[in-house]
Amino acid sequence: MIEIQEVTKSYDGNAVVDRVSLTLPAGGLTSIIGPNGAGKSTLLSMVSRLMPMDRGKVLVDGLDVSRAAGDVLARRLSIMRQDNHITARLSVRDLVAFGRYPYSKGRLTVVDAEHIDRSIAYLGLEPFANRFLDELSGGQRQRAFIAMVLCQDTDYMLFDEPLNNLDIKHAVETMRLLRRLADDFAKTVVVVLHDINFASAYSDRIVAMQGGRLAFEGTPEDMIVPSRLEAIFGVDCRVHAVGETRLVNYFE
Amino acid sequence: MQAEAKRLSPSIVLLLSAALALASVLAFMTLGAKGSWSFILSFRGAKLAGMVLVAYAIAVSTVLFQTISGNRILTPSIIGFDAMYALLQTIAVFFLGAAGAVAVDPRLQFVVETIAMVGFSLLLFRALFSGASRSLHLLMLVGVILGGLFRSLSSFLQRILDPNDFVVLQDRLFASFNTVDANLLGIATVSTVAVTFALWRLSPTFDVLSLGREAAIGLGVDHQRVVTFLLVLIAILVSVSTALVGPVTFFGLLVASLAWQLTPTASHRFVLPVAVCIAITTLVGGQVILERLLSFNTALSIVIEFFGGLVFIFLLVRGSAR
Numbered sequence: 001m002i003e004i005q006e007v008t009k010s011y012d013g014n015a016v017v018d019r020v021s022l023t024l025p026a027g028g029l030t031s032i033i034g035p036n037g038a039g040k041s042t043l044l045s046m047v048s049r050l051m052p053m054d055r056g057k058v059l060v061d062g063l064d065v066s067r068a069a070g071d072v073l074a075r076r077l078s079i080m081r082q083d084n085h086i087t088a089r090l091s092v093r094d095l096v097a098f099g100r101y102p103y104s105k106g107r108l109t110v111v112d113a114e115h116i117d118r119s120i121a122y123l124g125l126e127p128f129a130n131r132f133l134d135e136l137s138g139g140q141r142q143r144a145f146i147a148m149v150l151c152q153d154t155d156y157m158l159f160d161e162p163l164n165n166l167d168i169k170h171a172v173e174t175m176r177l178l179r180r181l182a183d184d185f186a187k188t189v190v191v192v193l194h195d196i197n198f199a200s201a202y203s204d205r206i207v208a209m210q211g212g213r214l215a216f217e218g219t220p221e222d223m224i225v226p227s228r229l230e231a232i233f234g235v236d237c238r239v240h241a242v243g244e245t246r247l248v249n250y251f252e
Numbered sequence: 253m254q255a256e257a258k259r260l261s262p263s264i265v266l267l268l269s270a271a272l273a274l275a276s277v278l279a280f281m282t283l284g285a286k287g288s289w290s291f292i293l294s295f296r297g298a299k300l301a302g303m304v305l306v307a308y309a310i311a312v313s314t315v316l317f318q319t320i321s322g323n324r325i326l327t328p329s330i331i332g333f334d335a336m337y338a339l340l341q342t343i344a345v346f347f348l349g350a351a352g353a354v355a356v357d358p359r360l361q362f363v364v365e366t367i368a369m370v371g372f373s374l375l376l377f378r379a380l381f382s383g384a385s386r387s388l389h390l391l392m393l394v395g396v397i398l399g400g401l402f403r404s405l406s407s408f409l410q411r412i413l414d415p416n417d418f419v420v421l422q423d424r425l426f427a428s429f430n431t432v433d434a435n436l437l438g439i440a441t442v443s444t445v446a447v448t449f450a451l452w453r454l455s456p457t458f459d460v461l462s463l464g465r466e467a468a469i470g471l472g473v474d475h476q477r478v479v480t481f482l483l484v485l486i487a488i489l490v491s492v493s494t495a496l497v498g499p500v501t502f503f504g505l506l507v508a509s510l511a512w513q514l515t516p517t518a519s520h521r522f523v524l525p526v527a528v529c530i531a532i533t534t535l536v537g538g539q540v541i542l543e544r545l546l547s548f549n550t551a552l553s554i555v556i557e558f559f560g561g562l563v564f565i566f567l568l569v570r571g572s573a574r
Contacts, residue, residue, distance in 0.1 A: 048470065050465075070472040072472075073472065074470065074472025079466075081466055081467075084467070085464065086467075087324060087462065088463070090518055094517070094519075098460060098471060101456075101471045101473075102472040107456075
């Protein structure tokens with residue numbers, strides 16, 4: 001369970017995240033949606049202790065993220081950021097192997113090697129395992145980073161806009177993969193998404209932020225309704241039920 | 253796939269560079285040896301020890317600095333370490349006079365300079381990290397500005413200095429591998445060994461740090477603590493090399509670039525020793541060429557820059573062809 005309590009972050013007096021309190025139960029896939037500048041990524045950065053918070057506190061399974069030892073937390077919670085710029089020339093396998101650092105501190109064991117192989121196989125990266133990251137396409141590189149998170153094998157996995165720069169095929173594959181992480185491996189997956197329809201189709205829970213505050217939270221059935229979406233994004237839209245999924249049409 | 257077949261294994265690159273380093277050390281110790289071996293060994297040995305220490309300090313400090321800054325063009329001189337050294341020397345000569353500055357025990361001077369440089373790096377780092385912004389690039393920029401300030405202060409002091417004192421100062425500020433200060437060898441060795449031990453303890457984090465701050469934190473590295481500590485160790489290594497031979501900047505960049513390029517992996521387990529071996533080869537081998545082929549007719553820094561330039565052109569051409 002991730003408990004976010006009254007978390008605040010401000011720059012020069014402007015609150016980017018303003019007293020957000022939220023509880024994310026263990027298991028399932030939670031999407032965080034909201035317009036640009038709503039504070040989604042900032043919130044995720046504070047939960048994953050990449051950014052210090054001005055006020056408030058975040059507990060992951062009772063561990064205070066600002067105080068817990070880095071490596072203890074790194075075995076509970078992992079994060080994949082949207083901009084993954086690396087100067088070092090790494091092969092896919094090297095990158096995925098970094099996921100084992102919290103466990104083995106760089107001395108890979110047989111168990112680590114199994115985790116690495118399994119993660120690479122799970123993302124279908126075997127043909128590229130020895131290629132360098134700068135020789136891969138954007139989608140393949142994205143998968144390599146997801147494999148690293150998978151290899152870190154934490155109960156909580158956070159993804160900051162993992163669908164950025166992906167075509168439809170890779171976006172769908174990525175979301176299916178995150179869904180499988182929640183279903184097959186009982187991981188708690190939290191994803192910041194821009195596409196409401198992906199959020200609607202793949203989430204167990206949707207959290208909406210706006211202007212640094214928590215706007216709404218609920219199941220896709222609660223959340224994907226015109227009144228709420230219009231309040232969040234400020235766009236007129238219609239919601240259609242296609243099979244069990246609700247799809248939002250905001251083009252007309 | 254073709255590229256993969258052509259790649260050498262990291263161990264072979266390491267062995268080759270170690271062999272080259274060893275060959276240049278042997279050449280330095282034996283070539284043109286005439287007369288008593290005990291004299292040659294102790295005379296050349298001290299010089300060799302100085303050069304090896306400098307090679308080690310520069311190679312390790314530059315590679316690690318590039319790792320924590322996530323940039324392959326930066327060297328410690330960019331955050332003003334060299335300029336700081338020059339300023340300290342200038343201040344010493346300015347206030348003590350040439351005679352006074354020469355009379356000071358070089359070991360005492362080394363300790364004071366090292367403390368000043370470590371203090372400087374800590375101050376810079378603390379000031380920046382306690383603020384709202386915690387960017388390494390800001391640290392670099394502030395370092396560049398402070399480096400400029402130090403240089404201006406030095407040149408101001410040098411302008412109003414007595415011409416005789418100025419000659420003494422100038423002599424101290426030129427990098428010379430030929431006049432390694434033997435008095436400092438002991439304390440420099442002790443410092444380097446201590447730093448190496450601390451680096452050994454931190455070494456598992458190096459590869460993770462090269463992923464960048466956020467990825468490193470995500471993997472459980474206490475980024476701020478480790479980077480602060482590393483900067484202190486780098487400051488000590490820079491002090492060792494500047495105290496022994498004076499400021500050399502281009503050398504570190506050359507050695508680190510070569511090491512990153514030639515080692516087929518980004519793992520520090522290989523890059524660091526390869527960088528050290530390349531540094532020893534360049535420095536000691538260069539000195540051999542200088543002494544035996546050119547009979548002391550030129551300065552080693554010129555030789556290094558000449559070969560460095562050739563290698564850079566080669567790398568550029570090969571890089572564009574790929």
